[in-house]
Amino acid sequence: MPEREVTTRRLIFFGLSLVALAGLLFLPRVRSEYQLLTYTRFLILALMAQGWNLIGGFTGFAAFGNVGFFGIGAYTTGLLMISRWQIPFFPALACGAVLAGMVAVLIGLPVLRLKGHYFAIATLGVAEAFREIADTWDSVTQGSTGIDLPVRSEGDFFYYSALVLVILAIGATALLARSKIGYAWVAVREDQEAARMLGINTTAVKVIAFALSAVLAAMAGGLTAYQNIHVTPSDFFKLPYTLEMIIATVIGGVGTIFGPVIGAGVYTLLSNYVWGRFIELHPTVLGALIVFFVIFLPRGLMPLVGEMIRIARGQKQFRWRSLLSNVRAHRVT
Amino acid sequence: MSAAEFGQIAINAILLSGILALVALGFSLVWGIMNIVNLAHGAFVVLGAYTTYFLHELAGIDPFLSIPISMLVLFILGFGIQRTLINQIVRAPLLATFLLTFGLEILIVNLVNYFFKADLRSVTTSYTGTGIGVGSFRIPYIRLAALGLALLLVLLTAWFLRSTRYGRAIRATGMDVDAARLTGVKVGTIYALTYAIGASLAGAAGALLSMIVPFDPNVGGGYTERAFVICVLGGLGDLRNVVLGALVYAFVDVFVGSRLPALSQAFTFGALVLLLVLRPQGLAGKKSYA
Numbered sequence: 097m098p099e100r101e102v103t104t105r106r107l108i109f110f111g112l113s114l115v116a117l118a119g120l121l122f123l124p125r126v127r128s129e130y131q132l133l134t135y136t137r138f139l140i141l142a143l144m145a146q147g148w149n150l151i152g153g154f155t156g157f158a159a160f161g162n163v164g165f166f167g168i169g170a171y172t173t174g175l176l177m178i179s180r181w182q183i184p185f186f187p188a189l190a191c192g193a194v195l196a197g198m199v200a201v202l203i204g205l206p207v208l209r210l211k212g213h214y215f216a217i218a219t220l221g222v223a224e225a226f227r228e229i230a231d232t233w234d235s236v237t238q239g240s241t242g243i244d245l246p247v248r249s250e251g252d253f254f255y256y257s258a259l260v261l262v263i264l265a266i267g268a269t270a271l272l273a274r275s276k277i278g279y280a281w282v283a284v285r286e287d288q289e290a291a292r293m294l295g296i297n298t299t300a301v302k303v304i305a306f307a308l309s310a311v312l313a314a315m316a317g318g319l320t321a322y323q324n325i326h327v328t329p330s331d332f333f334k335l336p337y338t339l340e341m342i343i344a345t346v347i348g349g350v351g352t353i354f355g356p357v358i359g360a361g362v363y364t365l366l367s368n369y370v371w372g373r374f375i376e377l378h379p380t381v382l383g384a385l386i387v388f389f390v391i392f393l394p395r396g397l398m399p400l401v402g403e404m405i406r407i408a409r410g411q412k413q414f415r416w417r418s419l420l421s422n423v424r425a426h427r428v429t
Numbered sequence: 430m431s432a433a434e435f436g437q438i439a440i441n442a443i444l445l446s447g448i449l450a451l452v453a454l455g456f457s458l459v460w461g462i463m464n465i466v467n468l469a470h471g472a473f474v475v476l477g478a479y480t481t482y483f484l485h486e487l488a489g490i491d492p493f494l495s496i497p498i499s500m501l502v503l504f505i506l507g508f509g510i511q512r513t514l515i516n517q518i519v520r521a522p523l524l525a526t527f528l529l530t531f532g533l534e535i536l537i538v539n540l541v542n543y544f545f546k547a548d549l550r551s552v553t554t555s556y557t558g559t560g561i562g563v564g565s566f567r568i569p570y571i572r573l574a575a576l577g578l579a580l581l582l583v584l585l586t587a588w589f590l591r592s593t594r595y596g597r598a599i600r601a602t603g604m605d606v607d608a609a610r611l612t613g614v615k616v617g618t619i620y621a622l623t624y625a626i627g628a629s630l631a632g633a634a635g636a637l638l639s640m641i642v643p644f645d646p647n648v649g650g651g652y653t654e655r656a657f658v659i660c661v662l663g664g665l666g667d668l669r670n671v672v673l674g675a676l677v678y679a680f681v682d683v684f685v686g687s688r689l690p691a692l693s694q695a696f697t698f699g700a701l702v703l704l705l706v707l708r709p710q711g712l713a714g715k716k717s718y719a
Contacts, residue, residue, distance in 0.1 A: 156522075206706045207702060210702075210705050210706070212523050213460075213523065214705050216466070216527060217657050218698070218701065220654075221654075221697070221698030221702070222698065222702070225698050225699065228695045229692075229695060339531070377539065377543060378539075379535045380535075382532075382535055383533065383535035383539065384532070384536060386535070387514060387532040387536070390518060390528050390532065391518055391529070394521060422521070426518045426519065426521040427519070427520070427617075428516055428616045429516070429617040
C-alpha cells in the first residue's frame, strides 16, 4: 500500500482518537452524577481488560484469576489509606499495584509452567485461595466484615483518574506491542517451543506479561475500593470481575491494542441495557452473548470493523458467508 | 484423633469418593476424548438433581428409580448442545471451548435460578437417615448404595468404551480425529454422543447427590472444580483413574475439612498446583495425555 495512504489513515485515526478523547474529557460537564458512575465503571473495566489482554491476548495464557490481583489492589490501597500513616490515595494505589505485581511474579513462576486448561484452572484456584485468605486473616483484613475507606464523593475525581489510567495503559500497551517484548509475547502465544529455540527467555517474558496484567488489575481494584468505600472479600474477590474482563477483551478483540477498551464500552452498554430491561435474566443474556461471540466473532469487533471499512470502500464484496468463516474453520461434522 | 474417629472419617471418605468419582467420570470422558474442559459439567449435575427432585415431588417416583430418567434427559440435552453449538468450534484454540462452556454454565444456572428460585432443596425418602451400624461405625444406606451405583457406572462406562462399536469409535476419535474419519467414523455424531454420555453421567451424579446433600442452582461450579481436581489427580487416559483421583481427593477433603474448614480451597489448590508442576500427567495418568 502506498506511503501516502498510510499517512492519511494515520491522520484520520489520530483525529478520531482526539475527538473521542475530547468527548470523554468533557463528559462530566454534560452528564449526571449517576450516568458518570456508569462511565467510570466502563473505564475501570477497560483498565482491567487492558491488563487481561496482556497475558490472555498477547501471550495467549487464559488467566482466570485476575480478580485476585484486583482484590489485592483494593485491600492494599484501602489498608494503607486507613493505616496509622494515612497514606494518600495515589501513593497507596501505587503500592497496591507494585505488591500485586510482585505476588504475580511469585505465583507466575510455578503456575506459568502449566499449559492450557491447567493454567486456567490453577489461576482460578489461586484467586479463590486469595479470597479465603482475605476471609480468614482477621487481624489484617478484618475478615468478612471488611474495611471502610475514607469517603470521597466527587464523581469527577474517579472518572478522571480512571480516564488517565486507561490512557496510560493504552499507551503502554501500544509501546510494548511494538517492542521486542511484545513480539516475544506473540511468539510465545503462537509456539512456545519455537520461541524458546529462537533464544527468547519464555519464562521471563510470560512472568512480565502476568505481572503487568496484575498491576493493571490492582489499579482497577484500588480505584473501585476508593469509590465503593467498603471492601469485603466476597465483593472484591468475585469471579464475575474476571469474567467481565475476559468478555470485554473477547468482544473487542483479543491481542489488539484498542480492542479491550472498545469491548469494555460495548459490554457496559449491553450490560446496562439488559439490567434495565430484564434484571433477573441478566446472566442468561451474558451467557448467550459469550456463546454468540465465541462462535461467530472469536476475534472480536476490531477485525470486523476493519472488514466493514474494506467493504465500504469497495475493496471487498460483502458476503454473509464471511460471518461463518470461524465456524467453517473449526467445526466438525 | 482417636482410632474410632479416624475410622469414621475414613469410612466417610470412602463413601464420598464413589459419588465424586461419578461426578468426575463424564468430565474426564469429555476432556480426554475431545480436549474440552467442560465448565458446564456442574450445571448438568444440578439439572440431574432437579430432575430427580421434581420426579419425586410431583410424580412420587423413587429417586433411585428415576436415575435413568435423569440420565436420559441430560443425554438429550448434551447431545443437542454438542451438535448445535460446541461442534461448530471444537477445533478452535482452547480458550474458545473454555469460554463457550462457561457461557453455557452461566446461562443454565441462571435459568434454573429463574424458574426454580435459589431455595435449598433436598430429596427426602422414607429411608433417608437410616443406615447400618458396624461396631461403633455408622454407614447410611443411601451413601452405600450411591457408592455401589457409582462404581457400577464407572465399570459400565469403561466396558462400553472398550467393547462396543460406538465405544471403540469414541476412543478412536479421541486418539486421532482424521484417522477415525478416514475409517468411516462420523466424527460430529461421535462427539455429540461423547458429550451426551458425559452429561448423562453428570445427571446420574446429580440424582444421587440430591439424596445426600441439599442443593440449590449455584452448587454446580463447585462440582466442576472438584471434577477437574479429581481428573488431574488421577490423570486422564483411563476412566478408571477417576476412582483413584476421587479417593485421594475425598481423603484430603474430609481430613482438611475436619481440621481447617475455612482454608480448604486454598489448601486443595495449593496442593494441586504443586502436583501439576511436579507431575503434570497425574498420579496414574499416561504422559501423552497430559
